[in-house]
Amino acid sequence: MLRSFVASLLVVVAFHSPLPGVESSAGHLGLQLAKIDADDFRGRRWQVQDFDQPDLLVVAFLGTQCPLAKLYATRLVELEKEYAPRGVGFVAVMSNTQDSIAEIAAFARDHQLTFPVLKDAGNRIADRLAAERTPEVFLLDRDRKVVYWGRVDDQYGIGFARDFPRSFDLKNAIDDRLAGRPIKTPVTRSIGCIIGRQKKADSDSKITFGNQVSRILQKHCVECHREGEIAPFALTDYDEVSGWADMIAETVRGGRMPPWHADPAHGSFANDRSMSDEDKQTLYDWADAGAPAGDLANLPEPVQYTPGWLLPQEPDMVVNVSPEPFEVPADGAVKYQYFRVDPGFTEDKWLRYAELQPGNREVVHHILAFAVPKGTKRGLGAQHGYLVGYVPGTRIEPLPKGWAKKIPAGSELIFQVHYTPIGSPQIDHSRLGMIFADDAEVTHEIVTTSAVQPRLNIPPGDDNYTVTAVQRNLPDSQLLGFSPHMHLRGKAFRYELIDPSGDRSTLLDIPAYDFNWQTFYLFDNPISVDAGSQMLCTAAFDNSSKNLNNPDPTATVRWGDQTWDEMMIGYFHYAVPRGEAKAAAPTMRQRAADAVRRNGRLRVFERIDRDGDGKIARKETPSELHATFDRLDRNGDSILTRAEVEAGE
DSSP states (O other): OOOSSOGGGTTHHHHOOOOTTOOOOSTTTTOBOOOOEEEETTSOEEEGGGGOSOSEEEEEEEOTTOHHHHHHHHHHHHHHHHHGGGTEEEEEEEOOTTOOHHHHHHHHHHTTOOSOEEEOGGGHHHHHHTOOEESEEEEEOTTOBEEEEEOSOSSEETTEEOSSOSOOHHHHHHHHHHTTSOOSOOBOOOOSEEOOOOOOOOTTOSOOIIIIIHHHHHHHTTTTSSTTSSSSSOSSSHHHHHHTHHHHHHHHHTTOSSOOOSOTTSOOBTTOOOOOHHHHHHHHHHHHTTOOOOOGGGOOOOOOOOTTOSSSSOOSEEEESSSSOEEEOSSSOOOOEEEEEOOOOSSOEEEEEEEEEOSOTTTEEEEEEEEEETTOOSGGGOOSOEEEEEOTTOOOOOOOTTEEEEEOTTEEEEEEEEEOOOSSOEEEOOEEEEEEEOGGGOOEEEEEEEEEOOOOOBOTTOSOEEEEEEEEEEOSEEEEEEEEEOOTTEEEEEEEEEOTTOOEEEEEEESSOOTTOOOOEEEEEEEEEOTTEEEEEEEEEOOSTTOTTOSOTTSOBOBOSSTTSBOOEEEEEEEEETTOGGGSOOOHHHHHHHHHHHHHHHHHHHHHOTTOSSEEEGGGSOGGGHHHHHHHOTTOSSEEEHHHHHHOO
């Protein structure tokens, strides 16, 4: 099955969307493309008469760095293969000023485009058809007049990616036209990146890239928007950035960039990505002024990043997650993969920073790393040792000096990797980089634990299914921050601390949870927690059709590993003085292990309970399960109820 979220869509949530408040209109219908005068990336000049032969012509506006354009380029190749024999021609038009010929050539090669790909210098073709975005398609008739305008289909959109389209808009329009009938839906809403048109910059503008804009982008955006990082394009070079000026303004105005989802009414966080109103207005004014360059000699000194890493320095040790590159199939559900590595630690190690780095972000959904005694069974049965995780949106955050995680001597590393196929065979070879603290400097041990609610039973169509989970009897500790986790139906998440006297305070509230940005919310200053306190987590899920992420609004959803299942885990991280970690509450690993075992048993129970009455007899249970049946059948009546399964250890 095609993954519900492909990695290249992580930034689509933020950077690619329709014009706010503007619905598609029929204004484009009837426009005529009477002239084409453009070169392809090989240097051949194309004229409109070069496309005389096909009865219908699909003109697709694409961009080399737009994630949605990348996804739909492959779809257009499939459609051309299907419809070219039936008299339908295809041509791609690259109108972005920031797209170079070399980049267009690489795009055509990487996506194996089989039709002409034209560089639209001066946006002449885009202006003739009033094209707005990439990807955006126009179906032209024999007279080269527009008879359909909009999207290819509805599989991908703002922050969601369905496993398959529900509406085949371009295909349907072609079929209608070939059959000689009116196109049922001639206009749809195109979703994607604003075309970077050539603009005349206001030479009198006091707001310029060299002056203010480069500094704002460096502060808020460049960490991700730089070469080799998660964002699909860099925001460091003026010629590149100027083409994205309107898109930057739109996404900042819409609150999608920079990505930050915590309610400012609760908590103060060191890694708050929020942008001030003043900085936002500067970006809006700059775009309105035509993105003037200003004095590029006045640019700020570039931030120095560790080459190839998010870590603050080169790692002390790097280990491969898997012994050999892992082959991810084109489709199907891939079971969690577990890889074991012996790092050869003969003495205790104190882990100051760690980065799990996916080798192929398109197919790696998440990676978890654990340090366990040698011989420990793989997977979620491990009783301790959670080190670090990679999930969409992961960044490396600074921690207090002297605070670290302990890896006992002789430990093995176990990696759990969740792969999600994307429709073509892929290769991944992920790695873990570690920076260690000197033993003499360590004053506190960091512990990761969680509040988990595995008993999920989300009804079809429910748009606000709410559950709670609690972690009791916390030790005297310093709370660092939170890492909430849900899947595609996740809607909202809240952490509350209940002290021993019963007083309750909200520490973090996320009113709009975003699966694409699973942020570690790090406090400005750690919060003191008294022994006996409780962490209460409340989560809401939207299983309705209003949730465009929803794989299936008609399904009853329970706990499960895959993204079309759900989870409710309120990870949090605290520190205790070195040597006192044994008194800490059960780790996330232990609670998650119990949750997964319990839910695995429930799934087997439900398969056997064919009449759905909530109970099964021993005689109708396969013999290989009798030992488990007898252990869970606490009253010994040879009837196992769902409640007994849920209560079982």
